[in-house]
Amino acid sequence: MRIVDFSTHLPGPLAAHLLAELGADVLKVERPGTGDGNRDRRATIAGLGDLHVALNSGTRSLAVDSRSARWPEIVGACARWADAVIVGARPESARRLALDFASLTTHNPSLVYCGISGYGARGPWSSLPAHGQNVDARAGAVPLNQDGRRFFTRPGWRPVGAPLAGVFAALGVLAGLQRRSERGDAQCVHVSLWHCAMWWNWRELTSLANDEAPFPDHCAIGPRYAVYACSDDLPLLVCPIEEKFWRRFVELTDLPASLASRGTWQVGGTDFGYPDEENLIAAAMTAKSSQEWSSVLADADIPFAPVLDAAEALASEHAAASALFRTTAVSGGQVNLVSAPLTWGGDAALPPPLTPPPELGEHTAQILAELGLVADTEDNGSTVSR
Structure with a gap:
């Protein structure tokens, strides 16, 4: 071109x-x-x-x-x-x-x-x-x-x-x-x-343009899709909103077993939870550190993510393995540039x-x-x- x-x-x-x-x-x-x-x-x-x-x-x-x-x-x-x-x-x-x-x-x-x-x-x-x-x-x-x-x-x-x-x-x-x-x-x-x-x-505008209810802020989606503090006070985003993930999550966090079947799964296949679950989940998450929960949830194949800042994301092993940068040479030495996200x-x-x-x-x-x-x-x- x-x-x-x-x-x-x-x-x-x-x-x-x-x-x-x-x-x-x-x-x-x-x-x-x-x-x-x-x-x-x-x-x-x-x-x-x-x-x-x-x-x-x-x-x-x-x-x-x-x-x-x-x-x-x-x-x-x-x-x-x-x-x-x-x-x-x-x-x-x-x-x-x-x-x-x-x-x-x-x-x-x-x-x-x-x-x-x-x-x-x-x-x-x-x-x-x-x-x-x-x-x-x-x-x-x-x-x-x-x-x-x-x-x-x-x-x-x-x-x-x-x-x-x-x-x-x-x-x-x-x-x-x-x-x-x-x-x-x-x-x-x-x-x-x-x-x-x-x-x-686009999501908010689509709702507004069609007289639908406003699209919710992420912080208001529900307790099953939210950020909680772990025992080390580090934030962890947990997302067990599908039935199979929620049932595993209830078991792993020792939440009341009666919650496992709670949900309207037939509507879209997801449920973002109910207000009375927030304090229960928050208390359960204090049982382990962010690293411990990361290991447990990854082994159980439950969607989650530690909430990193930009410097932490850059320092991750995944960033090093992902061809995140390409270089150029200037008089001051080699410079790293974030590459287009295409491979x-x-x-x-x-x-x-x-x-x-x-x-x-x-x-x-x-x-x-x-x-x-x-x-x-x-x-x-x-x-x-x-």
């Missing part, structure tokens, strides 16, 4: 990075002087911006100023070279830069076009500027606590619309390439960060290293030559400016 990424910040570069992990040749088109918005992040890995390392490894950099007289020429050449382009901009901004679907397909009538914007291509919010938290706030996806007249996002909250937009954009590009192979014409897909944040709550044919071998994150404009002369264009002699082709 040949991908040209005209986007910046998170969603588009994440989509391009995922496609690079799948083997695509990705050209990043960046502003001279500053590059994309990930290069100047203060959080650093090996002395480089963390998002720059995480998202730009495996790509090549073409630095060109959108105000340059050469901009139309280079954009046209990129469109002809590409199988797909990724454009991160509000619809009117894309049109102004000649990066809209209609403009780019004049250069390549079989191009796959993926546009990414905050609120989509239509609707009253489509022209609004957006950062990740903006779209989450408008999608009901920002949990808040209040202290006086100040509101604060709850601890542990992470933006959802922006990273999901990157995943869906990569999926849209792949689907577009497949549709093009079947139909032979250009394909246009648009990804809205807001729509992605809304999709994240081929069940093979969990470590994926090959990615090329290092490029210096701004590092490949400009090389890329211009590939596009059949002549590099500017005054700056040796490292950037194309005004």
Whole structure:
């Protein structure tokens, strides 16, 4: 796949990075002087911006100023070279830069076009500027606590619309390439960060849109699907909600035997329990440590999980065995990057290293030559400016 990424910040570069992990040749088109918005992040890995390392490894950099007289020429050449382009901009901004679907397909009538914007291509919010938290706030996806007249996002909250937009954009590009192979014409897909944040709550929204009861919070599902403290005060999530699991659980925890047959198993095959069971289960779980219960429940094939933080999950033997990372080399040494959660044919071998994150404009002369264009002699082709 040949991908040209005209986007910046998170969603588009994440989509391009995922496609690079799948083997695509990705050209990043960046502003001279500053590059994309990930290069100047203060959080650093090996002395480089963390998002720059995480998202730009495996790509090549073409630095060109959108105000340059050469901009139309280079954009046209990129469109002809590409199988797909990724454009991160509000619809009117894309049109102004000649990066809209209609403009780019004049250069390549079989191009796959993926546009990414905050609120989509239509609707009253489509022209609004957006950062990740903006779209989450408008999608009901920002949990808040209040202290006086100040509101604060709850601890542990992470933006959802922006990273999901990157995943869906990569999926849209792949689907577009497949549709093009079947139909032979250009394909246009648009990804809205807001729509992605809304999709994240698909279960709740499905209930609300169909006048059903609100989907329960996980903490309110029931005592048979809940987190309990063990004798060492460590949390353990237990999930014996199917009849066979519940009967084993009652026996192993010495709960009253009369509870074993308690449940409406014929309805969906699961039962989340009854309020009077919560204290009984909580008391039973204090009989053993988290490690002891983990061994007992695993042997009994009952669903459970210790509740780990990110550092504990990373330090687990399973993380080491799961090809969780791929590497890239930077001047500060080797860097580990979380890999796309895909393995081929069940093979969990470590994926090959990615090329290092490029210096701004590092490949400009090389890329211009590939596009059949002549590099500017005054700056040796490292950037194309005004």
